[in-house]
Amino acid sequence: MRRMMYEAQRSLATPSRNPRMAVVIGRLLGVAFIVCFGTGVYSHFLQEPLPWMRFPTRPALLYQFSQGTHIVAGIACFPLLLAKLYIVFPELFASPPVKSFLHLLERASIALFVGASLVQITIGLLNTYQWYPWPFPFREVHYALGWVLVGLLVLHIGIKLPIITRFWSARHEAEREATDAAGATEAPGAADAEAARLEAVRLWGSRRPSGVTGRLLAWIDATPAAPTSVSRRGFLTAVGIAGAAVVGLTAGQTFAPLDALNVFGPRKKGVGQQGVPVNRTAQKAGVTASATAAGWALTLAAGGVERSFSRAELEAMPQTEVELPIACVEGWSQLAVWRGVRLRDLADLVDADPDASFRLTSLEQRGSFRRTQMGPEYVRDPLTLVALELNGETLDLQHGYPARMIAPGRPGVLQTKWLSRIEAITA
Ligand code: HEM
Ligand SMILES: Nc1nc2c(c(=O)[nH]1)N[C@H]1C(S)=C(S)[C@@H](COP(=O)(O)O)O[C@H]1N2
Numbered sequence: 001m002r003r004m005m006y007e008a009q010r011s012l013a014t015p016s017r018n019p020r021m022a023v024v025i026g027r028l029l030g031v032a033f034i035v036c037f038g039t040g041v042y043s044h045f046l047q048e049p050l051p052w053m054r055f056p057t058r059p060a061l062l063y064q065f066s067q068g069t070h071i072v073a074g075i076a077c078f079p080l081l082l083a084k085l086y087i088v089f090p091e092l093f094a095s096p097p098v099k100s101f102l103h104l105l106e107r108a109s110i111a112l113f114v115g116a117s118l119v120q121i122t123i124g125l126l127n128t129y130q131w132y133p134w135p136f137p138f139r140e141v142h143y144a145l146g147w148v149l150v151g152l153l154v155l156h157i158g159i160k161l162p163i164i165t166r167f168w169s170a171r172h173e174a175e176r177e178a179t180d181a182a183g184a185t186e187a188p189g190a191a192d193a194e195a196a197r198l199e200a201v202r203l204w205g206s207r208r209p210s211g212v213t214g215r216l217l218a219w220i221d222a223t224p225a226a227p228t229s230v231s232r233r234g235f236l237t238a239v240g241i242a243g244a245a246v247v248g249l250t251a252g253q254t255f256a257p258l259d260a261l262n263v264f265g266p267r268k269k270g271v272g273q274q275g276v277p278v279n280r281t282a283q284k285a286g287v288t289a290s291a292t293a294a295g296w297a298l299t300l301a302a303g304g305v306e307r308s309f310s311r312a313e314l315e316a317m318p319q320t321e322v323e324l325p326i327a328c329v330e331g332w333s334q335l336a337v338w339r340g341v342r343l344r345d346l347a348d349l350v351d352a353d354p355d356a357s358f359r360l361t362s363l364e365q366r367g368s369f370r371r372t373q374m375g376p377e378y379v380r381d382p383l384t385l386v387a388l389e390l391n392g393e394t395l396d397l398q399h400g401y402p403a404r405m406i407a408p409g410r411p412g413v414l415q416t417k418w419l420s421r422i423e424a425i426t427a
């Protein structure tokens with residue numbers, strides 16, 4: 001059995017499978033996880049604020065940027081995680097499998113870490129395609145796993161600290177070179193490594209790239225003259241190309257300059273009524289009749305005061321034009337020009353408390369976005385509008401006609417369409 005495990009490890013040995021490569025990729029993966037966690041938690045609290053929480057309303061593109069970054073970093077996790085698993089795969093066959101109780105705990109925590117990571121990035125990605133082939137609620141599970149992963153990441157870094165410091169501290173440079181040299185001659189599978197190297201030379205050539213890339217590779221590969229360097233370089237190049245491809249071919253759904261390359265992103269800029277993608281249609285929301293009814297009016301309520309406004313009355317009030325994005329939690333976003341009545345003007349007409357939060361209710365009868373909440377920082381912001389027009393035309397039914405909310409720095413889910421009632425919440 002022991003022999004079999006050893007043989008398995010031996011046959012899997014290749015130059016790119018070494019602790020330093022594990023650290024290099026692991027570091028990038030750690031950064032991507034932390035970026036995902038930070039932007040994810042921000043998105044979470046925007047949607048479910050604790051009572052005392054207030055959020056910045058500038059830059060107006062903040063959420064577009066933070067959630068776009070979440071999806072980009074999340075997508076980059078795919079090639080990085082696969083690369084990392086590739087590198088450490090032979091560890092699966094380590095023998096003896098368990099050396100001590102502590103070692104058992106270490107291996108169990110890593111198994112959990114790998115499993116949870118794969119689930120997290122898979123459900124995240126499928127969510128951006130609005131595909132939910134699982135029986136649990138996405139947001140709750142994705143949120144909980146976010147905390148689990150950060151906990152396991154800290155634990156993992158703690159456990160691996162000896163390896164990490166050995167390969168990153170300049171003070172241990174000499175020691176590192178010594179272990180490398182020993183590893184090159186004594187490691188099991190050295191012959192296989194040599195074969196892999198020759199194959200890599202055939203595939204990638206032995207020329208070293210110039211410029212920044214060359215210097216970066218030289219830095220990563222502390223032994224540039226060593227025969228194994230080419231294959232390591234080839235591996236990193238492959239991971240780099242895979243990462244650039246998956247990110248480059250989707251990031252355009254958020255970051256406009258990359259739009260032309262947006263091949264796999266679930267949404268495309270400019271496609272949809274009035275040049276803006278539509279998330280939930282009026283038909284699906286079941287509001288076609290109520291939204292086009294002649295008697296529609298928007299009701300504002302605060303304290304005991306309640307006033308209703310027809311669309312004509314809203315159109316007769318002072319109008320403001322703003323440029324703000326719809327920035328969906330799913331990662332796509334689209335900048336657009338909106339025109340309508342400032343929410344704070346309407347709030348003043350019903351003498352709402354300046355510190356009051358508002359509750360927005362849609363004509364929609366069911367659905368989780370039928371009711372949303374807005375803190376005073378958004379209510380009082382001069383860019384927050386009850387929008388009546390989009391890109392120079394009457395707001396399309398699909399975009400929330402007769403009136404929808406648009407505010408700076410908020411997730412798309414909170415930009416309530418087909419408004420029917422806006423009320424101040426008294427604490
Ligand atoms: C380690 C990696 C990741 C971590 C730690 C993470 C963490 C989070 C957290 C904490 C949230 C907030 C959930 C909430 O609102 O309650 C979130 C939201 C989200 N994440 Fe991730 N995430 C990761 C990877 C990904 C990936 C790979 C994707 C997709 C490519 C993704 C897509 C999303 C989406 C679409 C949301 C918005 C959910 C919603 O509000 O409906 N995430 N993420
Ligand atoms: N009433 C209502 N408003 C809604 C939604 C909804 O389902 N119902 N979807 C939200 C989501 S998730 C997004 S991203 C934006 C999309 O706006 P658009 O369809 O005009 O682009 O509307 C938001 N407003």
Ligand SMILES: [Mo]
Pocket residue numbers: 279327328329330412413
């Ligand atoms: Mo959305």
